[in-house]
Amino acid sequence: MTTLCYANKTCAIGIHVLLEEIGKPYDLKIVDFSKGEQKTPEYKKLNPKGKVAALVRDDGSVLTEYAAIATWLALTNPDKKLMPTDPEGMARTLEALDFVVGTVHMLSWRLWRRPDAYSANPAEHDQLKERGMNAMLDGLAVIDDQLSGKDYLVGDFSIADTALYYVEYWAADVAGWQLPPNVKAHFERMKARPSVQVSRKQEGVA
Ligand SMILES: N[C@@H](CCC(=O)N[C@@H](CS)C(=O)NCC(=O)O)C(=O)O
Incomplete structure (x- = not known):
């Protein structure tokens, strides 16, 4: 199961859209900025940068940075044609x-x-x-x-x-x-x- 750690209405909405395009099951986690949840020790254990987006993958490893997450999703789901390959x-x-x-x-x-x-x-x-x-x-x-x-x-x-x-x-x-x-x-x-x-x-x- 892929888990997306996600903050409401931030750049992570684009990753959310990509996960929907791919259509495989995933969990959505809301990181509530109004409560400072992105800076809690618990969240920073996941992403020491204290930012979203962050993607926890099937093997438990965490990927951060929009471009990296989006590229990884595209390359690991080639049938969805989310980026050209030439x-x-x-x-x-x-x-x-x-x-x-x-x-x-x-x-x-x-x-x-x-x-x-x-x-x-x-x-x-x-x-x-x-x-x-x-x-x-x-x-x-x-x-x-x-x-x-x-x-x-x-x-x-x-x-x-x-x-x-x-x-x-x-x-x-x-x-x-x-x-x-x-x-x-x-x-x-x-x-x-x-x-x-x-x-x-x-x-x-x-
Ligand atoms: N370069 C990062 C930017 C991440 C970023 O700045 N995320 C913002 C939301 S769009 C954030 O988490 N802000 C929380 C904070 O700065 O406390 C990326 O591409 O993912």
């Missing part, structure tokens, strides 16, 4: 995935969401949030161009799309920003997938 397609998938996770999420969204992590001075927080929002919208504009004429980031649906889905959810539904047109269409396409609908229902996002 060198060019694989490289393009990781390129798109890394941009979403590394730049749009970690460098941009986090600045908007957690200005306190960058400055202890509340007077600076509005400016930091504005920089985060602008960086996020710049990143989404780049992705909008990449999506031109395409349904998904690298052709067919892939692990890069589940990452894009979680930042779309944050930008549109949490922050209330207008998504650029191709990104908005991608978000709607993702929400039409049964896997996303299950995950939204379980998270109370729908």
